[in-house]
Amino acid sequence: MAGMPRIAILGMHLESNAFAPPSTAADFKRLCFLEGPAILVEARKAAPAMPLEIPGFISELDRLGFAYEPIPVLVTGAEPGGPIEQVFFEACVAQIVDGLRRGGPIDAVYLSNHGAMTATADLDPDGTLYSAIRECIGPAPFVASVDLHANLSERMIGNVDAFVSYRTNPHVDQRERGAECARHIVELLSGGRTWTSLVRLPLTPAFVSLLTGQGPYADAMAGAEARMAGDAGLMNLSVVGGFVFSDTPKNGLAVVATSRRGPDHARAEARVLAHAIWSDRRRFLRQLTPIREAIAMAQACADGRRDPTIFADTGDNPGGGGRGNTTEFLRALIDNGVTGVMYGNFVDGDLADQAHAQGCGKTFFAEFNRRDEDAFGRRFSVQARVAALTDGQVVGRRGVYGGRSLDLGPTAALEIGGLTVVVSTSRKQCADPAFFEMHGLDIGKASSVVVKSRGHFRAGFDEYFPPGRVVEVDTPGLTAPVLDRIGFRNLPRPVFPLDLDAVWP
Ligand SMILES: [Zn+2]
Structure with a gap:
């Protein structure tokens, strides 16, 4: 690259509930719709009205004294609601692609994403967005972070160089995760190489069992922390609980590993943790x-x-x-x-x-x-x-x-x-x-x-x-959260706990 690396900053957040009315352009514009330099201005405010991963990402690059040229394109998000209207989703993707082309050549991309979006005509719009970004930037490093309630597709994980999800529920680590993504981008821009692997379980826990303070999910997260602490080859090990009400074929608790050592290492790390969680699945049953x-x-x-x-x-x-x-x-x-x-x-x-x-x-x-x-x-x-x-x-x-x-x-x-x-x-x-x-x-x-x-x-x-x-x-x-009362149409079946006899692998 000539001169300072050009890092694109993107954000798109929606948690889609298939049973709620569609989320419209107005819903996004009301909560957060920032374009270009306005993203940097908002991120540097004392109380930003935007996903806090973005200010976390920017302030970490500042703290590291890393010289770069920010290419802020679009950061938008709506309150959780129904599927995003297809036309507006496509307009956002077009705006992002256009911003990456105009701001190019792009040396790296950071995307702050929720990861549980559906669109009115696309059950995996997040995957569509990741693919569009990858197509635009070629082999440049692409790092994404998601909410702990994301529903992950192979298209999402296959298109990123490093993948990071929140580690706390309630979510209080957005700034930290943004900062972590900044460090990964710095490493990748210095020539680091990584591999990602996704393992998804036929397990859609009700949200009340996905707390990280105590219970089976807390134990899964502690397991991930321990594996990362003991293995310098492991850049990140994330466990997303998923958002069952999105009602998609990609629903299911998932583990994603980002490895510095190779594809086999990434796959093995994701599988070991997924096995431990699957053996523990009965603890995800909860009474209200x-x-x-x-x-x-x-x-x-x-x-x-x-x-x-x-x-x-x-x-x-x-x-x-x-x-x-x-x-x-x-x-x-x-x-x-x-x-x-x-x-x-x-x-x-x-x-x-x-x-x-x-x-x-x-x-x-x-x-x-x-x-x-x-x-x-x-x-x-x-x-x-x-x-x-x-x-x-x-x-x-x-x-x-x-x-x-x-x-x-x-x-x-x-x-x-x-x-x-x-x-x-x-x-x-x-x-x-x-x-x-x-x-x-x-x-x-x-x-x-x-x-x-x-x-x-x-x-x-x-x-x-x-x-x-x-x-x-x-x-x-x-x-x-009592799942057997809901008329799901697209969930993969059998899936635990709706089907108590679900098997894996
Ligand atoms: Zn969440």
Whole structure:
């Protein structure tokens, strides 16, 4: 290469839930759609509104004093939702290809990707994107990072020189993984050579069993760490749990090895770890708490018979494509007169507007799901008092949103009997105490807290609720983790735990 290496910076993030409405260009433009130099400007902000791998990647190259010419092209992402609209996906790929051609010759590419995207006419658009990038750049080093809930295809792994997935769930290591990718690119640009290998298991665990703090997935991750620590030939060993609701033939927990020693070494490393996980598969079976039992627990909390507890409305996690508007558990809390509960966050822009029109301190008939009633989000009215109103601008305080600028749209905190319900306009999972604190609410004073989140809330709320005081409630919705209730069409079968007799290899 002549002069400084030219490193392209790309990002595309969507976790697709096949059962949710399609994700549109507007969904991406609302959350994150950065082109060209704007990517570098955002990445250097104190609280960037973008996937944190990108600032992690850039600041690591800065820290290393590595001289390069950045070619920022496109970084975009939407909240988890349905498949991306095909036309918009193809426009993004065309924009990336065009940016790589104009910015060329490209010496290396970093792609920050979620890895569980589907498109309305393509079940493996991430693979399509990786292939298009490879076609553009020839043999130049290409390093990609993905979310721990990625669904991996051979096309994705076959096109990269090094592959890195998050190692934490809740995800708090995005910056670190971006930094790791920067080091791999530096090594590859200095002449390092690598080989990748993918092993996918017929295993689609429900998300509630994919925590890295404890349990079988934590053990798998520890196994990967130990193998990497003991083998300088192993550049990376990643374990992705997958996102079962994408409903694709490439679903399944997968292990990816990046080796400095050769293809056989990469394959052997991936297989050894995959074997250990497969032998452990029964530990991925998990029981949830029925709503009726959860209500009894919340009542015990309210009466002081039980320590304050956090309840996860697992069936309606906006972080997995849920709409944030299901009412079954909320209605049960109201109907049973449970007190001292802080509930966040119900996604209903109409209701937030209604509260803003009333003003703080006013009492009115709050109409939930007035405009958007659906199978899980039923319409109902109840008397409520407006306790607080905000414009929804907040910087995350802890966990997955820590240090990130968030826009919840106009919000309201409504007092309904003994409950305080935070209502937001934008769809975002309640993973940070800031969602309550921005309304002047003190979580330390709640008898219990209910969150529309599946697992990421743990990293935000653990200062109040250690793992023993977390209850995962079996609620209906687009992300209900009881897989045999879902009408999957494209999953590879047999697959564990839907088919308990699935075999591998
Ligand atoms: Zn994830």
